Amino acid sequence: MHPALQGLMTIVGGVSVCLSYYFISNWLLDNVFCPAKGKYVSRNINRATVIRPWLFLAPAMSVLCVYLAYPVIETFRLSFMERQGAEFVWAGLDNYKQMVSEEKFWEALKNNILWLVIVPAASTVMGLMAAQLTDRISWGNIAKSLIFMPMAISFVGASVIWKLVYDTRPIDQEQIGLLNALYLFFGGDAPQTWVTIPFWNNLFLMVVLVWIQTGFAMVILSAAIRSIPEETIEAAILDGANPWQVFFKIKVPQIKGTILVVWTTVTITVLKVFDIVYAMTNGQWNTQILANYMFDKLFRANDWGVGSASAMVIMLLVTPILVWNVYNARQEQQ
């Protein structure tokens, strides 16, 4: 069967199965199991009210449990197991021991911490700057939309885009990479292969993610800036505050909460991103990060135990944010 046809059938089939599940299960509840008539009307109505939410929730919850909650526990379990053929046998802390003995792991962890410090900070600061600058000009919305655009581009697409910027040709040829052309124009002596220069290449890879995430930060922060009550700003101006003071002493403190939200959201993205490193260097030249290290273990080394162990390290890094989010959500509900 042609895959396009299969896809079409899945859409139609999947959607109608889903819809008929909700329709039939509700119908059965109302008409067969707990009909709102006859001898036990009130008991039936009460029972239906108790059961119905779970009919609505069941598909979503089962998908969430099987595909997200169970894997967290299973990965934790697998990180203590070793695969031998098709069997998994208990290995204690061996996977973790092997992991910490690998130089690549420490390199990945170090780089990841670097990513976690620089990318959220740079994205948030650039986003805040862009939001503030575009806030008060007539073509601000067009400018915003253009800065926001990389958000729609895949990490892989962005990697190709930036690979062209970083491209290197031998010195006797014309440079086609913008960065090298600029470098030579401003007096550099020889074209550099940017993605292979240790330490700095990490920054060149981070630029790609900052380029993508700044738009996100800008959109959120710009909405926050707009929602600042104008009286506070007017009052500050009447008191003789200059634009810098208005921005740093009046605006920024009022949107502190939103800045924190943006920061944590970008942080989570950083921990999940593997495409950029995978596409641009695949962890060579000291650019390994945990997400790519894990993928490497999983598919190239085929070592599911160490793969799971490194996934747990990523989970560990996310946990503080997870706890904080859940705590905030609980507060909000009360």
Place this chain on the structure above:
Amino acid sequence: MDNIAGSKSSLRWALHLSVAFLVVLWLIPTVGLLVSSFRTTDQISTGGWWRALMTAEHNLTLRSAGPDAQTQVEGIYVIEGNLSKNDKALDIRVWGVSSRAIYAFEPGETAKLRKGGTIVVSADGSYRMENTQPFTGSRGVRVFVSSALPPEFTLDNYHKVLFDPKNVEGMGQAFLTTMIVTIPATIIPILIAAFAAYALAWMQFPGRALLVAFIVGLLVVPLQLALIPLLKLHLNIGIGKGFIGVWLAHTAFGMPLAIYLLRNYMVGLPKDIIENARIDGATDFQIFMKLIVPLSFPALASFAIFQFLWTWNDLLVAKVFLIDSSGQTVVMTAKLVEMLGTRGGNWEILATSAFVSIVVPLVVFFSLQKYLVRGLLAGSVK
């Protein structure tokens, strides 16, 4: 606000300029790739894309016709012809006959040949070699020319990438695969999440707050944790690698955000309407289908865009759950990564392929930006 700020006009100019600078900075990388995708191989290798509108110069090593083409005219041996290999006219700026002095002569000047005789090359590439002795050897002489390459744009790359049947990249096939992955993986989670979100927003049951917290927690669980157990699960229950697996995975990974977004939106819907409908005897199912779904359209749209962008742009999930060794089900992102490795230097193919994969999300982005922004504002955990 601007008025009371009393901003000076010089300051306004600085503001406009810095925004313009920022926008240009953000656009340049993408523009570079777009321009490159319309250039020919020669053009790309002879100069950066920012020179696409200028005439470039490139150096060629060409060869005259061999001695067997010589004729005898009035006692002199002559070889005549044109250096151009294809019938395109050259536009020679300088030329030379030695690899150590390739810029030695202007068009029309006469150069002495090492093995005896002279050569004159004119700007269009036609040459005339003269010698009093017969030319010997088996091959013609090498001529180094520096020729001007006028600006040229072409759609050939797109044709080659998308429609050429001999094309080994198979980007057209990958485009189709991406569509097949994306569309069901966008529609099905919306449906499932909408019902769940309604239950969490408007139905009373014990444990509701806990479930909401559970979903907020799952929002940030990294994908990496799900890979190994799910791959194991899929292999065990016989789904293996394929479309079903990737649809299920995408549905699940989009679910926390979908429920969170939709629930936040539905909670804000006016209570009166829903209560009135209840009093009038509508069942929850009817309320959901007739009231909630139409009213929640903006939220549904914003999640749809998110999920579409995310599944279209995804590499990891497709690599783990879809792409097998048959190579028939490669999505575009995976194809691009493959090409980065194997054809790292072929920028015309790489740039064009990248643009083919980028263009659909960009169209969606620019046409539905309003919903995307709304979704972002609602979706970032506050």
